[in-house]
Amino acid sequence: MPVVSRPYEPADAEAFFAIRSATYGNGVPVPIEEQVIKYGRPYVAELNGVVAGVAKMNEYVVARGAASIPNAGIAGVAVSPTERQSGVGSALLSWLVRHAKEEGFPLTSLYAFRESFYRKFGYEVCGRKTHVICPTPRLPKLKSDLPVRRLMADDWELIRPCYETFARARSGFHIRDERRWQEVVGARDFPAVYAFGDPVESYAIVVHKIDFWERQRVAEVAWSTEAGHRAILAWFAGLGANKTHIDWTEPSDSPYLARYLDQGVEIKVDGPIMYRVTDFVAAVNLLKPDTVGEFTIEIRDELIPENVGPWRVAFSPNGVIAEKSDHADLSLDIRQLSCSFMGEPSILDLARNGLIEVRDRSALIQASHLLTPSPVNCWDFF
Numbered sequence: 001m002p003v004v005s006r007p008y009e010p011a012d013a014e015a016f017f018a019i020r021s022a023t024y025g026n027g028v029p030v031p032i033e034e035q036v037i038k039y040g041r042p043y044v045a046e047l048n049g050v051v052a053g054v055a056k057m058n059e060y061v062v063a064r065g066a067a068s069i070p071n072a073g074i075a076g077v078a079v080s081p082t083e084r085q086s087g088v089g090s091a092l093l094s095w096l097v098r099h100a101k102e103e104g105f106p107l108t109s110l111y112a113f114r115e116s117f118y119r120k121f122g123y124e125v126c127g128r129k130t131h132v133i134c135p136t137p138r139l140p141k142l143k144s145d146l147p148v149r150r151l152m153a154d155d156w157e158l159i160r161p162c163y164e165t166f167a168r169a170r171s172g173f174h175i176r177d178e179r180r181w182q183e184v185v186g187a188r189d190f191p192a193v194y195a196f197g198d199p200v201e202s203y204a205i206v207v208h209k210i211d212f213w214e215r216q217r218v219a220e221v222a223w224s225t226e227a228g229h230r231a232i233l234a235w236f237a238g239l240g241a242n243k244t245h246i247d248w249t250e251p252s253d254s255p256y257l258a259r260y261l262d263q264g265v266e267i268k269v270d271g272p273i274m275y276r277v278t279d280f281v282a283a284v285n286l287l288k289p290d291t292v293g294e295f296t297i298e299i300r301d302e303l304i305p306e307n308v309g310p311w312r313v314a315f316s317p318n319g320v321i322a323e324k325s326d327h328a329d330l331s332l333d334i335r336q337l338s339c340s341f342m343g344e345p346s347i348l349d350l351a352r353n354g355l356i357e358v359r360d361r362s363a364l365i366q367a368s369h370l371l372t373p374s375p376v377n378c379w380d381f382f
Ligand SMILES: CC(C)(COP(=O)(O)OP(=O)(O)OC[C@H]1O[C@@H](n2cnc3c(N)ncnc32)[C@H](O)[C@@H]1OP(=O)(O)O)[C@@H](O)C(=O)NCCC(=O)NCCS
Pocket: 023, 076, 077, 078, 079, 080, 083, 084, 085, 086, 087, 088, 089, 090, 091, 111, 112, 113, 114, 116, 117
């Protein structure tokens, strides 16, 4: 019997929460009064008429430079331990990708347990989170004139403009709503928010560790100016006074890497996020090009044949028009299209490595003026 995927109904609660708990809750039963969906849209997959798989779709708005892209963040994917490896997870994901498109999300994203599983549904890793693990004696010795102050959870509006400038200079970051900000600054483990400059030019969010000579993780940093970034690094020297290392994450355009990398500092690329374009035409229509150009492109997409094209894409600061074409100068897979759309690896990086078929090089250059190279990252885990 085929797998049937559909939106969650109240009658699914018992099975839904039991499957979630087996994966995300140590198997601890969820009492009936706590079987509540707090946010996001829940879904189930039935095998032989019985709920065997669950997932949620969270609604986000993702920055792509100046453009705002409605994005379906897929979370909490789980299949009952008795039904795994029989196609339930694959059927649910295939359905969710199309459902996201039909619900008006031209983009979807997720954090994978194994990236290779989600590639089957057209997702690809975009961007590189640069995790810096710096022994405290190797922190750069810097001075900053920016005042530092500790903010309270209610003060999140003071750091929002800094975060949004940081996000809009890149791609993939969520434009956070108030609920998300409350989670970031008001989490149960009492994060402390340190802001530099007034108005705020940078900030660091830290859950202080009481133990001496341990590694201190910095949960989140963002900056809107060079002086702001320098202020964070200067302040790390004091934060690290009784710690072995400070560790934090920057996007791949990391200004730390650009000028302070030193021997003994460990750099890891971890926690990657995957994106998938579900609706090519709707996605490019949302972009905000600042030049004029035109190119043709075809896309291989087994799950969403409407994306295939071939397309002629014309763009200018007035908008983007994508219409059917009779030929294509560029040809690529939906995974590479998703990276190109987000900006990292860029369409130029992919072409350089032979991951895109380029029949006319000028089409590639034109495409790179719409699908501009950009660091991709996301500070929100879901
Ligand atoms: C990850 C998870 C959701 C996948 O669901 P699933 O129903 O087991 O997935 P599928 O059966 O569709 O696919 C799993 C594998 O079984 C294989 N498979 C699918 N149908 C099969 C069948 N009839 N016979 C044999 N193998 C099959 C798939 O090809 C796939 O192989 P892969 O390991 O090479 O990718 C599920 O295993 C799970 O809940 N895991 C624990 C929670 C978790 O990690 N969630 C993901 C968070 S991002």
